[in-house]
Amino acid sequence: DVKVTQSSRYLVKRTGEKVFLECVQDMDHENMFWYRQDPGLGLRLIYFSYDVKMKEKGDIPEGYSVSREKKERFSLILESASTNQTSMYLCASRVQGRAFFGQGTRLTVV
Amino acid sequence: DQQVKQNSPSLSVQEGRISILNCDYTNSMFDYFLWYKKYPAEGPTFLISISSIKDKNEDGRFTVFLNKSAKHLSLHIVPSQPGDSAVYFCAARRAGNMLTFGGGTRLMVKP
Numbered sequence: 528d529v530k531v532t533q534s535s536r537y538l539v540k541r542t543g544e545k546v547f548l549e550c551v552q553d554m555d556h557e558n559m560f561w562y563r564q565d566p567g568l569g570l571r572l573i574y575f576s577y578d579v580k581m582k583e584k585g586d587i588p589e590g591y592s593v594s595r596e597k598k599e600r601f602s603l604i605l606e607s608a609s610t611n612q613t614s615m616y617l618c619a620s621r622v623q624g625r626a627f628f629g630q631g632t633r634l635t636v637v
Numbered sequence: 638d639q640q641v642k643q644n645s646p647s648l649s650v651q652e653g654r655i656s657i658l659n660c661d662y663t664n665s666m667f668d669y670f671l672w673y674k675k676y677p678a679e680g681p682t683f684l685i686s687i688s689s690i691k692d693k694n695e696d697g698r699f700t701v702f703l704n705k706s707a708k709h710l711s712l713h714i715v716p717s718q719p720g721d722s723a724v725y726f727c728a729a730r731r732a733g734n735m736l737t738f739g740g741g742t743r744l745m746v747k748p
Contacts, residue, residue, distance in 0.1 A: 531680070536678070558734070562738075567646065567740050567741075568740055569641075569643075569726055569738040569739050569740040569741050570681070570726060570728075570738035571738070572735065572736075572737075575735070585735075617680055617681070619680075621734075621736075624669050624671065624686060624730060625671070625683050625686070626671075626673075626681075626683070626728075626736060627683070628673075628680030628681045628682070629680050630678070630679050630680045631678070631679065631680050633678075
């Protein structure tokens with residue numbers, strides 16, 4: 528079974544803080560993704576990576592950056608957290624058509 | 638511009654009956670479609686998929702139908718069980734191997 532692990536289930540951060548969300552997968556997948564899930568909007572792609580050190584913007588990259596120094600780890604960075612970044616963040620790794628998701632991180636920015 | 642839409646935010650069904658979840662898309666270049674199921678406080682899990690060259694795919698109680706001319710797909714669950722209560726997302730694969738997700742439908746199966 529593919530395992531995708533996100534470092535935190537719940538986070539509360541203050542406006543303006545720098546926030547790191549970590550994701551690790553154990554199946555040597557090259558493709559990794561960060562989504563955010565908001566009611567009625569489904570899952571929206573923030574950033575993705577095809578390989579180590581490679582990163583591509585998704586549909587809503589503003590206010591975010593990413594880091595992929597090792598194949599198994601893909602980090603999402605909020606440079607200066609804002610209240611509109613309060614959301615559920617989901618990391619995924621993918622092989623062929625199927626994406627495997629982590630359990631999600633519920634981030635609240637106050 | 639939402640290219641994948643699930644127009645029903647919620648659906649309530651009696652246990653044992655059929656659940657039908659619908660999904661519409663606008664991009665004719667989508668070539669592969671998937672359904673994911675999500676429980677609260679968990680990540681989505683893959684349920685079933687269908688290639689654009691097929692019109693039906695079945696896996697146990699779950700069947701996905703694709704109508705390419707109408708740009709519509711549906712997920713049928715028969716018989717529905719209380720454990721099926723979750724949010725269901727449809728997703729479509731586009732160029733660059735990206736997945737575009739719909740807004741989700743919350744299914745409630747009543748005992």
